[in-house]
Amino acid sequence: MKDQKAGISEFGLIDIIKRRYQTANKGLIVGIGDDAAVFAVDKTRSGLLTIDTLVDKIHFDLAYTPFEALGHKALAANLSDIAAMGGRPVLAVVSITIPRGLGCKDIAKVYAGMGRLAKKHGVAVCGGDTVAGRELSLTIAVYGEARKNNIGLRSGAKAGDAILVTGTLGSSQAGLEILKSKIKNQKSKIFQKHLWPEPRVKEARLLASKFKLHGMIDISDGLASELHHIARESRVGMIIDQGALPVAEEAVTAANILKKDPLEHCLYGGEEYELLFTLPARQAVEARIILSRAGTTCSIIGQVVKGNGVRMIGSDLKNVKIPDKGYKHF
Amino acid sequence: MKDQKAGISEFGLIDIIKRRYQTANKGLIVGIGDDAAVFAVDKTRSGLLTIDTLVDKIHFDLAYTPFEALGHKALAANLSDIAAMGGRPVLAVVSITIPRGLGCKDIAKVYAGMGRLAKKHGVAVCGGDTVAGRELSLTIAVYGEARKNNIGLRSGAKAGDAILVTGTLGSSQAGLEILKSKIKNQKSKIFQKHLWPEPRVKEARLLASKFKLHGMIDISDGLASELHHIARESRVGMIIDQGALPVAEEAVTAANILKKDPLEHCLYGGEEYELLFTLPARQAVEARIILSRAGTTCSIIGQVVKGNGVRMIGSDLKNVKIPDKGYKHF
Numbered sequence: 001m002k003d004q005k006a007g008i009s010e011f012g013l014i015d016i017i018k019r020r021y022q023t024a025n026k027g028l029i030v031g032i033g034d035d036a037a038v039f040a041v042d043k044t045r046s047g048l049l050t051i052d053t054l055v056d057k058i059h060f061d062l063a064y065t066p067f068e069a070l071g072h073k074a075l076a077a078n079l080s081d082i083a084a085m086g087g088r089p090v091l092a093v094v095s096i097t098i099p100r101g102l103g104c105k106d107i108a109k110v111y112a113g114m115g116r117l118a119k120k121h122g123v124a125v126c127g128g129d130t131v132a133g134r135e136l137s138l139t140i141a142v143y144g145e146a147r148k149n150n151i152g153l154r155s156g157a158k159a160g161d162a163i164l165v166t167g168t169l170g171s172s173q174a175g176l177e178i179l180k181s182k183i184k185n186q187k188s189k190i191f192q193k194h195l196w197p198e199p200r201v202k203e204a205r206l207l208a209s210k211f212k213l214h215g216m217i218d219i220s221d222g223l224a225s226e227l228h229h230i231a232r233e234s235r236v237g238m239i240i241d242q243g244a245l246p247v248a249e250e251a252v253t254a255a256n257i258l259k260k261d262p263l264e265h266c267l268y269g270g271e272e273y274e275l276l277f278t279l280p281a282r283q284a285v286e287a288r289i290i291l292s293r294a295g296t297t298c299s300i301i302g303q304v305v306k307g308n309g310v311r312m313i314g315s316d317l318k319n320v321k322i323p324d325k326g327y328k329h330f
Numbered sequence: 331m332k333d334q335k336a337g338i339s340e341f342g343l344i345d346i347i348k349r350r351y352q353t354a355n356k357g358l359i360v361g362i363g364d365d366a367a368v369f370a371v372d373k374t375r376s377g378l379l380t381i382d383t384l385v386d387k388i389h390f391d392l393a394y395t396p397f398e399a400l401g402h403k404a405l406a407a408n409l410s411d412i413a414a415m416g417g418r419p420v421l422a423v424v425s426i427t428i429p430r431g432l433g434c435k436d437i438a439k440v441y442a443g444m445g446r447l448a449k450k451h452g453v454a455v456c457g458g459d460t461v462a463g464r465e466l467s468l469t470i471a472v473y474g475e476a477r478k479n480n481i482g483l484r485s486g487a488k489a490g491d492a493i494l495v496t497g498t499l500g501s502s503q504a505g506l507e508i509l510k511s512k513i514k515n516q517k518s519k520i521f522q523k524h525l526w527p528e529p530r531v532k533e534a535r536l537l538a539s540k541f542k543l544h545g546m547i548d549i550s551d552g553l554a555s556e557l558h559h560i561a562r563e564s565r566v567g568m569i570i571d572q573g574a575l576p577v578a579e580e581a582v583t584a585a586n587i588l589k590k591d592p593l594e595h596c597l598y599g600g601e602e603y604e605l606l607f608t609l610p611a612r613q614a615v616e617a618r619i620i621l622s623r624a625g626t627t628c629s630i631i632g633q634v635v636k637g638n639g640v641r642m643i644g645s646d647l648k649n650v651k652i653p654d655k656g657y658k659h660f
Contacts, residue, residue, distance in 0.1 A: 021441035023448040023455045027420060032457035039421050039454065039473075042372055049456070051423040051471050055463040090357060091369050093381040095469050111351035118353040124369065125353045126379070127362035133385040134465050139425050141381050141471030143369075 033233065034154050035084040035218060036144070046151060048144040050081040056099075056136040064179040067106050069195040071113030073271075074138045077220065079121060079199035080273040082144035084218035086152040086208035089144040089201060092118060092125045097133035110138065121201050150208050152216025152277060157234035161214050161304040162284035166200050166275045166296055169223055170251025170262055173269025178254050186257075190250045197273040203296050204275060210290060215278040215304070222268045225326025226276050227310045237307035240322065242314045246299040268326060278304050363563065364484050365414040365548060366474065376481060378474040380411040386429075386466040394509040397436050399525040401443030403601075404468045407550065409451060409529035410603040412474035414548035416482040416538035419474040419531060422448060422455045427463035440468065451531050480538050482546025482607060487564035491544050491634040492614035496530050496605045496626055499553055500581025500592055503599025508584050516587075520580045527603040533626050534605060540620060545608040545634070552598045555656025556606050557640045567637035570652065572644045576629040598656060608634050 022031050029046060030038035036050035054060055054074045065073075075092060082089040094114065098107065111125075118125045123142070157163075175194035178186055200218070207213065215230045223245075231238050247266045255262035279287055284300050291298040302312075310322045352361050359376060360368035366380035384390055384404045395403075405422060412419040424444065428437060441455075448455045453472070487493075505524035508516055530548070537543065545560045553575075561568050577596045585592035609617055614630050621628040632642075640652040 020438070021445040021455070022457065023445050023453065025420070025452050025454045028454040028456070031454065037421060037423055037454070037456035047377075047421075047473065049421055049423050049471065049473050051425045051458045051469070053425040053427060053459050053461050053469065055427055055461055057464075058462050090355070091367060091377075091379055093367055093379050093471060095381045095383040097383060097385055097467060108350065115351040115353050122355050123353065124355045124358040124361065124367070125351070126358070126367035127352065128381040129383050129469075131383050131385055132388050133467065134387075135463060137427060137463065137467060139381070139383065139459075139469040141379065141423060143377065143379050143473055 030153065035081040036087070038085065038151055041145065044148055046146050046148045048082055048085050048087045048146055049141065050078055051139060051141040052077045052081065053137060053139040065195065067109035068113030070138065071110035072117050072196055074140050075114045075117050076197045076199045076273060078140045078142040079117070079123065079201055080218040080220065082142055083199055083201045083204035083275065084152060084216055085144070085146055086150055086204050086213045086216060087144040087146035088205060089121055089123045089142050091143045092123055093128040093141050094125060095129040095131070095139040097131050097135065097137040099134055099136055102136060147208065150213050152204070152208070152213040154215060154217050154229050154233035156213060157215030157230050157236050157278040157304045159236050159304055159306045160280065161278035162281045162300050163238060163240070163276070163278050163302040163304060164284055164287060164298055164300050165219070165223070165246065166203055166291065166298050168246045168248035168297065169219070169272055169274065170265035170269050171248035171254070172197065172271045173265045174248070174251040174254030174258070174262070177258055181258065183257060190254055193248070193250070194271065197271060199273050200275045200296070202294065203291055206290060206294055207277065207287060211279055211283050211287060213277070217276050219272040219274045219276055221270045221326035223276065224267045224310065224322045225324060227322065228324040230276070230278070231308060231310055235308070237305045238302055238310045239305055240302035240310065240312040242312050244299055244301045246297065267322065270326060360483065365411040366417070368415065368481060371475065374478055376476050376478045378412050378415050378417045378476055379471065380408055381469060381471040382407045382411065383467060383469040392466070395525065397439035398443030400468065401440035402447050402526055404470050405444045405447050406527045406529045406603060408470045408472040409447070409453065409531055410548040410550065412472055413529055413531045413534035413605065414482060414546055415476055416480055416534050416543045416546060417474040417476035418535060419451055419453045419472050421473045422453055423458040423471050424455060425459040425461070425469045427461050427465065427467040429464055429466055432466060477538065480543050482534070482538070482543040484545065484547050484559050484563035486543060487545030487560050487566050487608040487634045489566050489634050489636045490610065491608035492611045492630050493568060493570070493606070493608050493632040493634060494614055494617060494628055494630050495549070495553070495576065496533050496621065496628050498576040498578035498627065499549070499602055499604065500595035500599050501578035501584070502527065502601045503595045504578070504581040504584030504588070504592070507588055511588065513587060520584055523578070523580070524601065527601060529603050530605045530626070532624065533621055536620060536624055537607065537617060541609055541613050541617060543607070547606050549602040549604045549606055551600045551656035553606065554597045554640065554652045555654060557652065558654040560606070560608070561638060561640055565638070567635045568632055568640045569635055570632035570640065570642040572642050574629055574631045576627065597652065600656060
């Protein structure tokens, strides 16, 4: 549930929606402003609901996106939203808008890609709506569940927490740029994360089972943008250690080919679907070890401090502001 | 959750999805093939999840659809899907695709229309996704709840049941045709049902609280089409009494203007969002009285019989097949 501007001011629109038109009921726990809506299910569980849309030529391009990858990626984005709350995805419904010229086989491939990922995470995918339109568009809504008192929120970070991120960063954006460029004969590994991102569902469940979750979000619009989300919603500041950033090997390779700085991809590249979270310092080390034992690298990249804004300490020990910009689809 | 063909065979696509790519988990109770997916929440309740998309120029036309009506109608379609299962809608998430040229004020109106209807039914609307695209498209997913052992299903009709329908039929399609025609100066009442349909949430809850639900569906693609859905899924036949059909007054007025047969609008006109349901004969009369006391007319229009297919007895006492056709958006 990311919001992107559409010819009108992004935050202007979201604010209008937030302030004026959100309706609540007694079951609602968290409304607009996090990765998923949270509502009461029973005494021990909360329900989570999220929705995400991918539109042709905006979020993907069929020129380099296989139909299976499209289905995979659309579901991955939603599962990642549920993971970002510390939740377990349960059920997905799908609405697909199909333009003329697209065949049954193509659509079947979209569902095949979705189905494989769903099966891996024990999610039921239950059809939904199929409509005609001028552009291919895929919307998935996922219902998930979390422990009532242990939900990872953007507003949960506390001064003194360590900041952690799973996996490596930069390869999704780097892969996209290689895909868009005319540079050929690249190893498929370089596109892997962009086309087939793996939502960190297992990792989120592990964290939720071992720790009282603090701040948590998934990286859909880029590390910088998500750090700012947490900082703003938690009313804290953040100091990032540039040397601790887990720049992906593929991002470095791609940056060499593209003659760019891999740090740019790492900070501002979108669609990573890694978990960015904060925990008290001692638990952070424990979390890193637990995830690593479960096969997922995890890095401590900085610290939550009192104040506001996001700053980064470089190798020259100078401290610079990280601007609140991220990957935009248009 | 209705499926419509999109240049490829409607049932071909749905069947591929159903058979090959639906995934299940132990919580799933009803997957593809009803108005909403049904899954286990706890010992007494089931969760319901539905998704619906409205696309510009396919499902609505801004030439005659106010933005508020678009928001209202998109949510109404989803609430109607939850009602059709005997459920209570709880939470909605919204994904909107916005083309260039659409202003913030227009989008605010869409949310205003949605918000008013949500408030009326105690539904929390919690933002969701906002993306750019070439055509305006609105997708809403709604989570709802029903009693675990009392869900109205398309497959729930039994031979001997009476067939009932709430409200009147034909005025949505008739209103649409008047809106599309160049005929001006019509009373707004004639467009009311097409632009501002009222989902039968209260009625469905009342029925679920008083009776063990049998067959149930909402009329989104037309009476004939929905009768066939129930007959097929329940493996029964149906006999409809033409004289008992509650043809809307506006449908008759519009039919006179358009020089058409109002029966056509009544049988094949879509987007009525009335409840079509079956109950044992004695309970059917009781249901009609209970709903009528609650302010909603309800008609007994026929009977479920052994066999298959849907037939109608006309004023000449002849018995004709009702074809399985409905309102198609393209």
